[in-house]
Amino acid sequence: MTPRALLLAAALATATPATATIRALFVGIDNYAVRPGDPEPPAQLHGPVNDVAIIKAALARHYGLDVGPAPAADCVPPPATAITLINQCATRDAMLAALDGQIAAATSGDLLIFYYAGHGSFVANTERSAGQDKRNSTLLPHDARAGSPRDIYDVELRDRLYTANAKGVSVVTIFDSCSSGTATRDLRVGTAARDAAAITTAPAADAGSVIPAPVAGAYLVHFAAVADDGIAVETRFAADDGLAPVAQVDGVFTRALALALAQDPGRSTYRDIAERTRRLMALLGAAPPPLLDSKFPGPPPRGARLAAALSGAAATRLAAQAAQAEGALDSAFLGSAAPPARVYPAVATGGQTLATRQDGRLSGLTAGSRFAVHCSLADAGAARGVVAGTAVVTGVTATTAQLQLAAPLAGCAAGDALAIRETRHSYGDLKLRLGAQGTNDAEAAKFAAALAGADALIRDDTNAAYFLSVETAADRCDPASGPRTAAFRAADNRLILCLGAPDGALFERRLGEIVRAAANYHAVVGLAEERTAELATITLRPPDCEKVACSFVTGSHNRVSSGSGLAVYVTATTTPVHAYALLLDGRNFRVQPLNGADNQDGTRIEPGSSGRQLFAGTFGAPGELGLLVLIAPTPISLAALRQQPVRDAGSRRLSALERLLTRAGQGRRDTPTATPEAWEARLTRFTIGANP
Known part of the structure; x- marks a missing residue:
């Protein structure tokens, strides 16, 4: 696809209007100005400028994005839909001026990408403008430590993102730096870490004062190389014709993201790309998802090869790196936020x-x-x-x-x-009961508004599976948010999500999102109780049973150790079937298909075979997980399995199960009647303990 000023066109099934423009700001900083005598100067990096080049190439090649002219030698970028700042040109003033300029030039319906690769840091802050960890994350421009700290604070960026949203402009931020869960990279020489020494200067008192007031259809998405307190790693990769003609240093996160963008372009959501990125990072040695497929679908991409294996501290640092993603993740990548109307x-x-x-x-x-x-x-x-x-x-x-x-x-x-x-929508009889405790009249009204329009959610303070709790005790989840803190908890009082001050600007949005996420999750769990046929034999066991004696998984709830393996086998009975394995993570109501490439058919299994392996993987960190094996006579869209809009729904007739799943994706809960399009489902729960 020839690079152009990308107008979101029909190739994106849920795209924004054809007159919308994508604007971009790309920043990469290898070399930092250093204050003479600084005992902790920021280490010089080797990958961020390369990162900018490969991410621009991936967006241009696979999404037709106009990535703008080459970086200006005089550090004065010409007006363009995409601006690139590298090294000494990426000062604090230049970065903020470029970002402000792109926001000012954007109009309602446009989308802005802000990509940053470089150092990140943080500052301790007990004010309400800080995150729940009482810290502000920062990005380090070229001149951040040339004198007094000139970091760019997360709250400064947040004000600008909210300003863009209020204009109807969607914003996608992508940070390959340390502490980048809210804003920031750290790799030292060899396999560098993209973090810098913490600072003590808090952001300005008025930073973080912009109230979010998004125009309908505008959204925010944030991709981060690592969580707020984590370290982002860069290392040397082997040559790859599609990304870099010679071996070079890249951030592990950016290299994986560039490869993920090449898969199924034009039909992927932000969640699709985030999950692919994390799986690719795991192949390179980063932290795996909760349950990682031991076989990447197809051979690993050519670019996912290190020039040399990591060892020692470098390998340990990378093994702890887990990419993060948040925001409107079920929107089409570079597309609109709204799902298609029913x-x-x-x-x-x-x-x-x-x-x-x-x-x-x-x-x-x-x-x-x-x-x-x-x-x-x-x-x-x-x-x-x-x-x-x-x-x-x-x-x-x-x-x-x-x-x-x-x-x-x-x-x-x-x-x-x-x-x-x-x-x-009017729902069937199977409903999710939610309650509230400690709320005043205003907070109860907000809770009622969150339940309105989704009849699958019932207010029941006595028998609630989950409840909104407004708390004043000293041990509440976020005391810094104010004297009253809202939390979304399970019936056993387990914290699902801290919602902050119930009078805060984001409270209603967060509450609405989490209660619908709970309904969506339980709609998929309920499939195991609504199966309409027996189409196959499903076997769960360790993956190496051919070599050693082992026990089959037969119970509905099992205890396993972190690092232990699991394989799923399916044998069709009388007719061909399509099989799917879904990871169900009740800690964040996540539904993740485990087999098959994104938006592709599942595994087709013919009758008469001795058993086809559907999935094999290992258990990750301790916690609670569910595994749902779903069998259907016809292919199912993976978007439907995630309860997202089915992006090719206009070109074909959806199956009964796809319709049920997409209804569940909007909080709908209809018990289906028996139809020729039957399905079978088996739900197995696992408690993962630490490896002894």
């Missing part, structure tokens, strides 16, 4: 009634669901134009639905092809 063609059937043309229970319609009626399918899909009326579903069969209008239609011409867009 719309259906409809026809008037006389009086004040409508009927769908070919959509019913198998398409996700349920009795009691409410719809807006539009005069065209395009207007319904975009939620625009005239709303001709409202209607409620009064009857539904497998393939049709009947709706009653609240009033006669108005605004549509005779012969218009009517369409309906769902505005409120």
